[in-house]
Amino acid sequence: MNKRFIENELPWTYIRFYAVGALLFMIPFTRGIFISITTLSLLLVIFSVFYFNRDWNSTQVAWGIFIVTSSYLLEYYGVATGTIFGEYIYGRGLAPLIKGTPLIIGLNWLFLIYSTHLIANKTCGTVVGRIVCASLLMLLYDVVAEWVAPYMKMWSFSSGYPPLRNFSVWFAASVFYHTGFELIPLRHDNPSARFLYAVQIVFFIVIGIFSQIVIK
Numbered sequence: 540m541n542k543r544f545i546e547n548e549l550p551w552t553y554i555r556f557y558a559v560g561a562l563l564f565m566i567p568f569t570r571g572i573f574i575s576i577t578t579l580s581l582l583l584v585i586f587s588v589f590y591f592n593r594d595w596n597s598t599q600v601a602w603g604i605f606i607v608t609s610s611y612l613l614e615y616y617g618v619a620t621g622t623i624f625g626e627y628i629y630g631r632g633l634a635p636l637i638k639g640t641p642l643i644i645g646l647n648w649l650f651l652i653y654s655t656h657l658i659a660n661k662t663c664g665t666v667v668g669r670i671v672c673a674s675l676l677m678l679l680y681d682v683v684a685e686w687v688a689p690y691m692k693m694w695s696f697s698s699g700y701p702p703l704r705n706f707s708v709w710f711a712a713s714v715f716y717h718t719g720f721e722l723i724p725l726r727h728d729n730p731s732a733r734f735l736y737a738v739q740i741v742f743f744i745v746i747g748i749f750s751q752i753v754i755k
Contacts, residue, residue, distance in 0.1 A: 546591050549731040550738075553584065557742045564691070565749055574692045577632045578643050585650045588732045592653075598723045603649055606716055611645030613712065624705040625696055632692035651677060652716045654732040656725065659717075661733070666721050674713035680736070681709045683743045690750040 560580065563573035617623035618639045633641035652673075659673035685705075689695040696702075 546731060549587060549591070550734045552587075553731075553735050553738045556580070556584065557738050561742060561745050561749075564746055565753075574632045577691065577693065578634060578641070581643055581647060584735055585646055588650060588654070588729065588735055591731055592725075592727075592729055594725055594727045599725065602719050602723055603653075605719075606649045606652055607645035609645075610648035610712070610716075611640065613708075614644050615640040623708055625698060625702040627694055627696040627701065627705075629694045630689075630692040632688075633694070648716075650732075651680060651736070652713065652720065653725075653729075654736040655680075655713075656717055656720045657729055658733050658736065660725075661728070670714055670717045670721060673717045674710055676736070677713035678706060678710050680740065681706060683740055683747070687743045687747040687750060690746065690754060 560573060563569045613623065615638070618627065618629065621627070629636055629639055629641050629644075633643060635642055655673040655676040656669075658676055659669040663669045663672040684693075685696075685701050696705075
């Protein structure tokens, strides 16, 4: 009962958590604190989501590990070569870094694939429809995140806003990962994952609007 109560409270917890985060960012005196705890904050919310997944099996765990590892390597070579997503660098907002790539980035990919997969399961009917829908949700997340990432010291592109190939590769990787989850389907829903995705989108939009008006 206690675990179910905590799970039911998670949506409100996420709202309060990100409201405090937005406030920390908006106050110049505490903005540095916000940036320094971004990675820890991501770890906490991602852990809370996966903690309430009730249907892990060995195949799903293996696919999850593959997503974490392969997406990290994709980002690693993307940063090192500048040929995959474009020329970009990660900042202190996602520290610690190994040769310029955040340790948490693969886990964040897994959370995003997982949450958008669950949203698509609720809204799109066919297998192809779910894959496309979930990948478009990934693309939406990337478009919004790219807008605010430099302000939050997470990453930045040398060209300012990222080139088209960044979004093309992001979408293609999403299609690949979502296809894997369709082959080893998750048989349950996890409302906290779907809700956290939505809260993060709103959070980025709020930070982006504030940054455009106040920080510029």
